[in-house]
Amino acid sequence: MDHPESGTERASATLLRQIPAVDELLNRPSLRALESRLGRRLLVDATRRVLQSLRSRIASGGLTAVSVELLEQEIQAQTEASAGFSLRAVINASGVILHTNLGRAPLAREAVEHLAEVATRYSNLEYDLERGERGKRDVHTDRLFAQLLGAERALVVNNNAAAVFLALNALAEGFEVIVSRGELIEIGGSFRIPEVCAKSGAVLREVGTTNRTRIGDYAAAVNERTRVLMRVHPSNFRIVGFTERPERAELVDLARQKGLLVLEDLGSGCLLDLAPHGIQDEPPASASLQAGVDVVTFSGDKLLGGPQAGILIGKREPLERIRKNPLFRALRVDKLTISVLEATITLYLRGQTQAIPALRMIQLRKEDLLPRAERLAAAIAACPGFSARVQDGESVVGGGSTPGQALPTALVAVTHSRHSATTLEGRLRCNSTPIIARVERDTLLLDLRTVFEDQDDEIVQAFRQIVNGEL
Numbered sequence: 001m002d003h004p005e006s007g008t009e010r011a012s013a014t015l016l017r018q019i020p021a022v023d024e025l026l027n028r029p030s031l032r033a034l035e036s037r038l039g040r041r042l043l044v045d046a047t048r049r050v051l052q053s054l055r056s057r058i059a060s061g062g063l064t065a066v067s068v069e070l071l072e073q074e075i076q077a078q079t080e081a082s083a084g085f086s087l088r089a090v091i092n093a094s095g096v097i098l099h100t101n102l103g104r105a106p107l108a109r110e111a112v113e114h115l116a117e118v119a120t121r122y123s124n125l126e127y128d129l130e131r132g133e134r135g136k137r138d139v140h141t142d143r144l145f146a147q148l149l150g151a152e153r154a155l156v157v158n159n160n161a162a163a164v165f166l167a168l169n170a171l172a173e174g175f176e177v178i179v180s181r182g183e184l185i186e187i188g189g190s191f192r193i194p195e196v197c198a199k200s201g202a203v204l205r206e207v208g209t210t211n212r213t214r215i216g217d218y219a220a221a222v223n224e225r226t227r228v229l230m231r232v233h234p235s236n237f238r239i240v241g242f243t244e245r246p247e248r249a250e251l252v253d254l255a256r257q258k259g260l261l262v263l264e265d266l267g268s269g270c271l272l273d274l275a276p277h278g279i280q281d282e283p284p285a286s287a288s289l290q291a292g293v294d295v296v297t298f299s300g301d302k303l304l305g306g307p308q309a310g311i312l313i314g315k316r317e318p319l320e321r322i323r324k325n326p327l328f329r330a331l332r333v334d335k336l337t338i339s340v341l342e343a344t345i346t347l348y349l350r351g352q353t354q355a356i357p358a359l360r361m362i363q364l365r366k367e368d369l370l371p372r373a374e375r376l377a378a379a380i381a382a383c384p385g386f387s388a389r390v391q392d393g394e395s396v397v398g399g400g401s402t403p404g405q406a407l408p409t410a411l412v413a414v415t416h417s418r419h420s421a422t423t424l425e426g427r428l429r430c431n432s433t434p435i436i437a438r439v440e441r442d443t444l445l446l447d448l449r450t451v452f453e454d455q456d457d458e459i460v461q462a463f464r465q466i467v468n469g470e471l
Contacts, residue, residue, distance in 0.1 A: 093436060111344050115339045151314060154311065182211060295314040376448065376459065431458075
């Protein structure tokens with residue numbers, strides 16, 4: 001027996017018949033203009049998604065009318081969204097300089113200019129201009145690290161984890177690597193020294209205790225299967241109090257006596273002494289080389305201020321062994337990374353480190369930031385419903401560097417008469433250039449240490465858009 005059609009079903013059927021065909025929608029003037037600008041494929045895909053969503057809403061009883069004008073607007077919005085980039089620039093007002101989630105170190109303008117020149121033309125990436133024959137891509141960075149740090153050899157791979165892995169595989173596969181228990185760290189993305197060591201084929205030999213390891217512990221662990229003494233910078237944590245670890249020179253002396261190599265993972269890649277700027281316990285890579293360390297690894301996109309990369313520097317013989325490892329080709333970097341790294345290191349050589357954004361931000365004093373913070377607070381406070389004041393605060397370096405250390409800063413603290421700080425933070429993320437702030441005690445905080453000066457006006461404009469209901 002057939003069931004009579006209900007009123008809801010009849011209404012849904014009526015609405016479904018009112019849905020225009022895809023071609024009918026695509027022929028509307030505004031969508032034809034959109035097609036000429038963004039192409040037919042994106043427009044058709046967006047139209048089909050919008051119509052499918054419309055049918056679902058009708059079926060669920062959540063719609064009482066079909067508006068072609070609203071459909072047109074939805075199609076335009078979805079097409080524009082599809083045509084946009086997923087990876088976007090943001091304004092970092094969090095005060096975290098090397099913010100891992102926000103891409104770590106911003107690049108210097110000179111580095112981007114060199115990148116554009118190399119990327120949009122042919123280059124001598126692996127061509128020896130003097131001899132007129134095939135060359136090696138290593139030469140472009142090798143000479144620079146030799147000039148800057150006195151390294152006999154330098155290699156570049158895609159990140160520091162790869163650098164550590166490659167060095168262990170090339171120098172100690174099937175043999176033992178001695179590491180202090182206090183240095184068996186884990187950093188972001190579950191990168192653990194013991195696991196990297198195991199994957200490399202090297203055999204980890206732990207010595208000492210979590211808080212105290214002496215040179216005698218290393219000496220007692222050396223046997224006929226030992227190949228490397230490894231020292232690991234603690235990166236994102238510190239052990240304080242009753243602690244001890246051997247000096248580099250002690251490890252180097254022991255290695256020379258036993259015919260071993262010393263490998264040091266510095267993590268963040270500090271090339272300058274940042275102690276005068278309040279950053280302690282981040283030794284420059286040159287100190288490791290001067291102490292006689294054979295191979296030193298570090299990141300390119302942290303304290304160095306360049307692109308994501310893993311740098312290996314040190315003595316020629318072990319670096320050549322690493323270079324000959326078949327895995328090197330799988331982990332090496334392309335011309336884009338090399339061009340940015342070359343330009344960044346050149347700025348160090350020229351003494352122009354203020355041109356490197358991460359280093360410039362680290363070296364800013366609270367007194368330098370205060371006038372900007374006061375101007376921004378006054379501009380925000382002029383927006384109806386907002387209150388803003390300047391207060392003392394702290395910035396952090398981030399990126400696994402300098403844990404427990406902070407840089408004094410001037411914060412702009414913002415509140416609203418009706419909206420919570422969380423609501424404001426969410427609306428700022430919806431800005432055309434998303435603004436990333438932080439919230440503490442129901443107050444929105446903006447730290448200008450990590451905001452470029454030409455972005456201040458855009459922040460003010462975002463608050464005006466919130467007042468106007470546009471955000």
